[in-house]
Amino acid sequence: MGHNLNPGTAMHWAASLFANEIYRKTHGRISIEVFPNQELGTDQEMVEMAIAGNLDIILTPTAKLSAYVPAMQFADLPFLFPSPEAAYEVLDGEPGQRLLKKLDEFGLKGIAFWSNGFKQFTANRPILRPDDFQGLNIRIMKSRIIADQFKSMGANPIPIDFHKTYQALGDGIVDGQENPLVAIAGMKFYEVQSHLTISNHAFLGYVLSFNQKRFQALPEPFRKTLVATAKQITPLQRMETEKKEKEYLDIIRQSGCKITVLTSAREKQFFMDLAFITDKYTDVIGDNIMDGAQKIIGKYRWVDHGNNDPVIGLTADFTMSSPASGRAIRNGLTFAVNQINKNGGVLEKKLRVRVMDDSGIPSRTRANIEKLSRIPSLVAVMSGKISATVLACLDLVHREHIPLLIPWSSATAIVENGYNPNYAFRVSLRDRDVGPFLVSHALEKSNKVALLLINNEWGKSNESAMTRALFDRGLRPETVQWINMGTISAIPQLTQIRQSGAGVILLAADPETSILAFKGMTGIDLSLPIVSHHGIIGGRFWQTAGPLLSKIPLTFIQSFSDTARLNTRQKEILNNYRTLRAMNLADTIMAPSGFAHAHDLAQLLALAIKAAGSLNRPDIRNAME
Structure with a gap:
């Protein structure tokens, strides 16, 4: 038997107990030798050995099996389990058995889930809210779910080998990490981290499994003994883990590392902010597993599903090029809904929000809206930042008669779309209006204007608006340069701009592409002023291009700012939000225009529902118009 933990852990204690019990019960006919601490190889190597029949028994983290069984990522879903008891009941019950059964086709016989504890956050500053x-920069093990979790909270997840994590933390390559207490104490991460947050945000389960052929070759009585003994030891192993964790906490506390336990209110905030990840990966894990798990979890965490209450769907980018925009829109929407519900809701019902991640990909936006459209009580869908995703679903929302609330995307054709009746409602900028505004500011710097645009529908919308505004002034662009999303350099386009003789650049691009532009300008020593659309926000x-702004003058448009002169009502709304999110009243709000527009759209929707006196979507559309 092989595993990756050291001999002083609950996992090794239980593995040794299992070996001793099997030897005793079979009167020495089965002898198990336990190899701890990756003595036989890495986790991946041991899995491959077990599949090939070169290792009889393995204890493996669920995440390490996900390359073979993607559903094994299940335990990494953030804040899924409200307690150890909930996790144990799910994993010992039908959902867990379905997961273990999936190992059969890879030559493994899954027997039980053992516990290495819940994962906690560490960093060099307090982590109390998303x-x-x-x-x-956060060290993670290689996992899409874990990467998405941290991206959606504004962090930069960096996969680093577990045994190199201490060095990476000490050298400042990463600022924090997540692991159970056994790892934090065992690897002495507390020496290079000043704060530990007891978040219990994900369960680190280990699968006890056998090589299938080796297992089946044993006489049936021995097979029954192996399975029964493993299941008898499972609760003992978990109890030993919980006992050890108290010892680990004492060690960490004595080191001077500050320990904070998330309150139930703060835990709920994390849970609500990250709930979309469970939705996103349900198809990977399987509806049958997720449905069964949620039924069990519901006994431990009361959730008011509000099946008959009106639902506002949100599909936005939380994990790719513009995650801050998705968070800002979600925060504005959920804050407004919270206030609406506090004031009695709509038509004696509470509004609900269903959040989904589309990663800024049009096909995913369509898929999300198709899923949302199957919710009987859906009243509207709010979109994210990227115009291309909104344009791609206009036919769908009109076919399904879904009011589409647009708090950011500015492509002119989104609202001027030719549909009658029109279900698209925007509280944001419109490219046709932004073009002349940006051109006027650019001409204050030079009458030789170059356009640098993202090569998608939004970029084309801006080309039309900016070019028309220049033509109206008797001018034309010196050059129009297009940058494809995902490109690695903007230097070819910037070189063309330099050769054109332009004295100012009009920019319309997403944040990642804008970063390339600024880095490229620094690289070729091009210091033309930039006048930018609001695409750089979100x-x-x-945080990446900020240091370059001392060399490259930047002017950009933003439709709302929490640092500008505000009226009394605006101040009240923003301060109430800061209080709800446990922020200081002086803290700035991330991507404030997305927050403000989403908030206002939700309030307008509530007013429309009340005016319509109905939850029928066409009636709501008519009232909004």
């Missing part, structure tokens, strides 16, 4: 991860632009 926003505290903003801008941090991603990693400021």
Whole structure:
């Protein structure tokens, strides 16, 4: 038997107990030798050995089996389990048995889930709310679910080998990490991290499994003994883990590392902000597993599903190029809904929000809206930042008669779409209006204007608006340069701009592409002023390109700012939001225009529902118009 933990852990204690019990019960006819601490190889190597028949028994983290059984990512879903008891009942019950059964086709016989404890956050600053991860580099094990979790909170997840994590933390390559207490104490991460947050945000389960052929070759009485003994030891192993965790906490506390336990209110905030990840990966894990798990979890965490209450869907980018925009829109929407419900809701019902991640990909936006359209009580869908995703679903929302609330996307054709009746409602900028505004500011700097545009529908919308505004002034662009999403350099386009003799650049691009432009300009020593659309907002632009702004003058448009002169009502709304999110009243709000527009759209929707006196979507559309 092989596993990756050291001999002082509950996992090794239970593995040794299992070996001793099997030897005793079979009167020495089965002898199991336990190899801890990756003595036989890495987790991946041991899995491959077990599948090939070169290792009889393995204890493996669920995440390490996900390359073979993607559903094994199940335990990594953030804040899924409200307690150890909930996790144990799910994994010992039908959902867990379905997961173990999936190992059969890869030559493994899954027997039981053992516990290495719940994962906790560490960092060099307090982590009390999702926003505290903003801008941090976080070490993770390689996992899409875990990467999406941290991206959606504004962090930069970096996969690093577990045994290199201490060095990476000490060298400042990463600012924090997640692991159970056994790893935090065992690897002495507390020496290079000042804060530990007891978040219990994901269960680190280990699968006890056998090589299938080796197992089936044993006489049936021995097979029954192996399975029965493993299941008898399972609760003992979990109890030993919980006992050890108290010892680990004492060690960490004595080191001077500050320990904070999330309150139930803060845990709920994390749970609500990250709930979309469970939705996103349900298809990977399987509806039958997720449905069974949620029924069990419901006994431990009361959730008011409000099956007959009106639902607002949100599909936005939380994990790719503009995650800050998705968070800002979600925060504005959910805050408004919270206030609406506090004031009695709509038509004696509470509004609900269903959040889904589309990663800024049009096909995923369509798929999300198709799923949302199957909710009988759906009253509207709110979109994210990227115009291309909104344009791609206009036919769908009109076919299904779904009011589409647009808090950011500015492509002119989104609202001027030719549909009658029109279900698209925007509270944001419109490219046809932004073009002349940006051109006027650009001409204050030079009458030789170059356009640098993202090569998609939004970029084309801006080309039309900006070019027309220049033509109206008797001018034309010196050059129009297009950048494809995902490209690795903007230097070819910037070289063309330099050769054109332009004196100012009009920019319309997403944050990642804008970063390329600024880095490229620095690389070729091009310091033309930039006048930008609001596309630079909502991603990693400021934290990545911010230091370059001393060399490249930047002017950009933003439709709302929480640092501008505000009226009394605006101040009240923003301060109430800051209080709800446990922020300081002086804290700035991330991507404030997305927050404000989403908030206002939700309030307008509520007013429309009340005016219509109905939850019928065409009636709501008519009232909104």
